[in-house]
Amino acid sequence: MPLFKRKGNNESVGNKSKLKILFTSDVHGSETAFRKFLNAGVIHEVDALIIGGDLAGKRLVPIIEEGNTYYMNGKEYNSSALNRLLEEFRREGTYYVFLTKGEYSDVIEDKNKQDKIFDGVMAETLRRWISIAEEKIRGKIPIYVNLGNDDPNFLFDVIEGSDVMRKSEGNIVVLGDHEMISFGYVNPTPWKTPREMIEDEMYESLAREIEKIERIERAIFNFHAPPFNTSLDLAPQLTPDLKPVVRGGEMVMTHVGSKAVRKLIEERQPLLGLHGHIHESRAFDKIGRTLVINPGSEFNQGILHSTLIIFEGDKVKGHQFIHG
Template structure:
């Protein structure tokens, strides 16, 4: 398995392809390990991560001397630290061990905090790369790895140097005759995340890529943002303070996906659309003939949410969610 030369796009038959797709792991080592285990159990041919590998928070562990540490107002010893670190890595939380002077520096110097975030993000991604090499040893499996809207671009530095991960954003990747395009930017969010574009920018950038594929009807659209107005893009409606709107005791939901991505999937009708971004919207749907899937995410619980998809003879033969 890997990158292959382009097959004749006019060929009538394309062989089978077993895909395991996940997204929005947000630093959870447990979810990542489960993804690799699931790949081996399902005998997948192709592994795809649709974006948002980076975690969202960094917790200081304060070394107070004498093999004692202060974590979130608790004093623990070395064994206690190891147990807490294990929980942090499972739930996607980053940590850094500092003394009081180091803590003050992080609190008062934004540049130092940004540099520490960068260090821990890259460190964990490098660790994932080592885990993947160990777990997938003896196989030819590659992990087509994209960044999402929460991921800083410097994470591509690790991916491009990896023997297992393959950078696919902006590329047309041919996998067993099925072409795949990949795009990790999303339409604007209330949180002003690192990788957002206007709808017009998304449309123009993606269309330039799509127009280079041999046959859109045989193409996989690996796009982080889900298409607007589908089962894949339901999220809580937020008020001006970014709190969910509650009506009659229930959270009000609304569609938050990309209108441009919907428009492009309507225009080009790819074989398959795989998406993420909206954690609470695990679902599949159809836009015309195109099957679209969002596996959802519960990374903070150390749970894997993935989709197992079989393509055969230019069709989506079957698809199912993998949760555990």
């Protein structure tokens, strides 16, 4: 069983000779992917689970409830059919809320009320995930979480107080003989998501976090944004109206990662970089001596994408993509 203890804002997990961690990112509300992540951690007997951001789902579906009959998108469902549909929603990361016909009429034209409902469902879903994790792995494996660019900051309040899920962002987490710092903001995107930052500000913010590290050569940078111009940051090039560019029948890909993240990795040369954000770019790469990894994401298929990383002494002994 791993040993973990609090030291102010710092935490220590595992032993100094050997360490196993499992990293995932961009689960986006998929309870199926989250449960698979917990199960994989138990199966592989890891010392820590790390979620690199974007826990929140992106879509909320209202379900109008009238007795034992339910209506959604103009279709009628009985209880049995609805349960099958809700199972699919939990798999693909779609949120849902039950409303009466009057409640639906009250909120359909009110964006503020819709946002309030969305936030409530988002928080309640994360609370349910924490309960699932506490039942399965409490006292066995800690889960370290930073929020991503799609996650509102109030989700940190939900995480606070959990016995199994810990906020890593803003803290130093000691994993064996390695210090991990975490950061969930990304460079600007076309979608103007909640947690974005211009590159100069990212560089300054990250540099301040890096100054907390005692041994940079053994450090882990858990940054949601992948470094620019690597195998980790290739995404479809978009037109001004946000449609993919296609040439010769092929989708055109372009590098969209953070130049600040890349520059800091080049300058400081940590042992490992853990990244996410770009779902299409499951890959590993090297920047100098630094190994950088993005496990990718297929959350909307209920598929877990993760990376098992094994440390021995001050080195990464091995790493393996795990998905399914």
